[in-house]
Amino acid sequence: MIYCSNCGQQVTYRTPPDDDRPRYCCESCGAIHYQNPKMVVGCIPQAGDKILLCRRAIEPCYGKWTLPAGFLENGETVADGAKRETYEEARARVDILAPYALYNICRVNQIYMMFRAQLKDHNYHAGTESLEVKLFCESEIPWEDIAFRVINATLLQYFTDRPSGHFAFFMGNIE
């Protein structure tokens, strides 16, 4: 941030009075521009003993496999955001089963919230951000070609929990 989005003048980066960390402050109109983490929401779409992965058609990690997930939009619930991303990336319709995992990725100011979900039918296909979309059983997961560490962690946790049938809400950090 270089210019004030409210009045167009240059901002300074300083700690306001009564605050304890630097913010982008406009000395012209007085606006303080707070910046906060963004939520990424997604799901593990399951169908029988398989789960649906998407192969990315965009950077970063072009060609790698991922779970459907993306930035939560204004005006939507976390569950609705996860369903929307699943439709956008995999053209798949899901029922959200339960919140499953929250990951802090402090380095990039992102909080991931992943749900378990049930695929409603098999009418899925690649959305514009995916090269292909495919169901995998555990032994087929392309562990060497997973797009992001947070997706790897989510999948590992899922396959660790699955034999017990007990999926407690999980919280973790991606360093």
Next chain:
Amino acid sequence: MIYCSNCGQQVTYRTPPDDDRPRYCCESCGAIHYQNPKMVVGCIPQAGDKILLCRRAIEPCYGKWTLPAGFLENGETVADGAKRETYEEARARVDILAPYALYNICRVNQIYMMFRAQLKDHNYHAGTESLEVKLFCESEIPWEDIAFRVINATLLQYFTDRPSGHFAFFMGNIE
């Protein structure tokens, strides 16, 4: 948003190509300014059969009681944010026990994440944003003077769950 924070020119509000909703777009430098929900993190600090509430010294809801909570900051985990807010508002140190409730407040683009927490000692006192800080048992909760509906909902859920000793992670919407 009126001006581009990147180049200082006026932005327009339109749907970019390959997108499905309007964004603040700079026609001068090409920047697209996405706006996303913010996370509010807080906790229910417990000590024996009592919980700690803060009476607000700031608007909105000046003079009303609330649980310690506030906006998650860049670079911190959701649990660390909840601990920080508890210290800022109640000068209380807590151990986070477990994530407890997530509330979508779509109308104001906020996602609340509340934790159960254990008060570490009784050296708490009002921070600058609180008039007073006090332990309440269930029968003493000032239900008529709770600051926000999301706090009311969190407290109701907590006292509903407490007799069973089983606090499953809960997700709800504040309309």
